[in-house]
Amino acid sequence: MTTTDSGKNWLTPLLATWRAQRAWILEQQVAIARTAAPTGNESERAARLQQDWRHCGHVVTRDGVGNVMTRVTPAMSVARPAPEPVVCLAHLDTVFHADEPLVVRRDGTRIYCPGIGDNGRGLAAMSVLARVLQQPAVRARLHRPIELVLTVGEEGEGNLRGATQWFDDAAARGLMPVAAVAIDGPGDCTIVHHAVGSRRWRITFTGVGGHSWANALTPNPVHAAGACIAAIARLADASRPLGVVAVTRMHGGEHLTGIPTQAWIDLDMRSRDPTRLRTMSDEVERIVMRAVRDASHQQPAQALQCTITTLGDRPAGMIDDQHPLVLAAASATRAVGREPQSASASTDANVPLSRGIPAIAIGAGGTGSAAHTANEWYDDTDGDIGLERAIRLVVALGTAERLAR
Numbered sequence: 001m002t003t004t005d006s007g008k009n010w011l012t013p014l015l016a017t018w019r020a021q022r023a024w025i026l027e028q029q030v031a032i033a034r035t036a037a038p039t040g041n042e043s044e045r046a047a048r049l050q051q052d053w054r055h056c057g058h059v060v061t062r063d064g065v066g067n068v069m070t071r072v073t074p075a076m077s078v079a080r081p082a083p084e085p086v087v088c089l090a091h092l093d094t095v096f097h098a099d100e101p102l103v104v105r106r107d108g109t110r111i112y113c114p115g116i117g118d119n120g121r122g123l124a125a126m127s128v129l130a131r132v133l134q135q136p137a138v139r140a141r142l143h144r145p146i147e148l149v150l151t152v153g154e155e156g157e158g159n160l161r162g163a164t165q166w167f168d169d170a171a172a173r174g175l176m177p178v179a180a181v182a183i184d185g186p187g188d189c190t191i192v193h194h195a196v197g198s199r200r201w202r203i204t205f206t207g208v209g210g211h212s213w214a215n216a217l218t219p220n221p222v223h224a225a226g227a228c229i230a231a232i233a234r235l236a237d238a239s240r241p242l243g244v245v246a247v248t249r250m251h252g253g254e255h256l257t258g259i260p261t262q263a264w265i266d267l268d269m270r271s272r273d274p275t276r277l278r279t280m281s282d283e284v285e286r287i288v289m290r291a292v293r294d295a296s297h298q299q300p301a302q303a304l305q306c307t308i309t310t311l312g313d314r315p316a317g318m319i320d321d322q323h324p325l326v327l328a329a330a331s332a333t334r335a336v337g338r339e340p341q342s343a344s345a346s347t348d349a350n351v352p353l354s355r356g357i358p359a360i361a362i363g364a365g366g367t368g369s370a371a372h373t374a375n376e377w378y379d380d381t382d383g384d385i386g387l388e389r390a391i392r393l394v395v396a397l398g399t400a401e402r403l404a405r
């Protein structure tokens with residue numbers, strides 16, 4: 001990556017302004033966290049942020065799935081055809097149900113509230129970015145558009161629905177972003193450039209059932225599920241550390257003295273390598289078929305039925321630590337006095353990475369823990385550092401004369 005402004009001194013006063021706005025930023029973050037946004041029902045929070053962006057002068061649109069979007073264009077006339085944009089994403093949704101009490105409690109420097117960090121922090125940072133990118137000093141230096149996108153359906157069974165839709169629509173318009181940055185949760189040094197892919201399956205075995213003595217040869221779904229679990233445990237040992245497979249839930253049987261009619265197991269498979277994910281899935285399918293055959297062989301007329309239902313499917317992908325986008329993020333990290341750390345995670349960045357678009361995920365400052373639990377907390381002690389890193393990175397990507405894919 002090369003930059004036009006050798007020194008970034010012009011950015012210094014702008015960053016100082018935002019350091020002085022910490023109380024306001026934190027207020028936004030708390031208000032966002034207190035607006036419920038369960039996966040699949042993000043509209044109230046989306047409307048709030050849409051309003052906020054409109055208030056600072058952006059033209060804001062929503063797409064069919066509910067993503068909130070705006071585009072910041074360079075003030076100067078840019079080369080034709082226009083350079084491909086940089087896209088910044090932050091997810092709107094939380095893992096919490098609509099009836100989860102979103103109560104804020106303070107204890108020392110910690111603020112407790114479900115969703116306060118994940119992704120209250122990332123969304124508050126998007127409010128700041130929307131304002132920073134509107135500044136004439138920034139727009140005058142932009143070499144490419146910056147798309148800001150608040151996504152729905154990132155968490156759990158949302159399956160990255162919002163990000164998937166956005167990149168599908170972009171591809172349909174012939175748009176291939178040059179880089180994507182997901183802003184997710186607290187943090188000021190990690191750079192996620194390995195997207196952990198996952199597949200979550202429910203495997204259901206069904207049979208005719210019967211009396212455990214009188215129908216002793218009737219194929220038993222619980223036996224098939226058990227054989228599967230034992231074989232998957234061996235597969236898990238053989239797959240680590242490149243792939244992880246775990247049976248995470250199981251259920252089966254109806255009566256103490258009856259051969260069950262049904263059993264199911266839930267499976268979580270993960271890897272950073274798409275090929276590994278595929279081979280593990282293929283192996284699990286073979287294990288399932290074998291278990292069904294073995295459990296049914298004495299009574300083939302009553303053979304077990306088996307269905308595999310996909311509960312989740314997140315694509316894997318990666319760029320290496322010498323990729324220009326990772327180097328740009330590392331340089332923004334060092335500029336704020338932190339040491340960059342590589343990380344892998346499952347975020348909105350999975351979608352672009354799986355499609356060959358360079359992407360990373362970063363935090364938006366501060367520290368926190370217990371994400372996805374009612375005890376989630378956030379500490380803003382060094383919150384300005386990570387926020388400054390995010391601003392520096394996005395501005396650097398927008399103003400770089402050339403960005404290598």
Ligand SMILES: [Zn+2]
Pocket residue numbers: 091118119184185
């Ligand atoms: Zn998140």
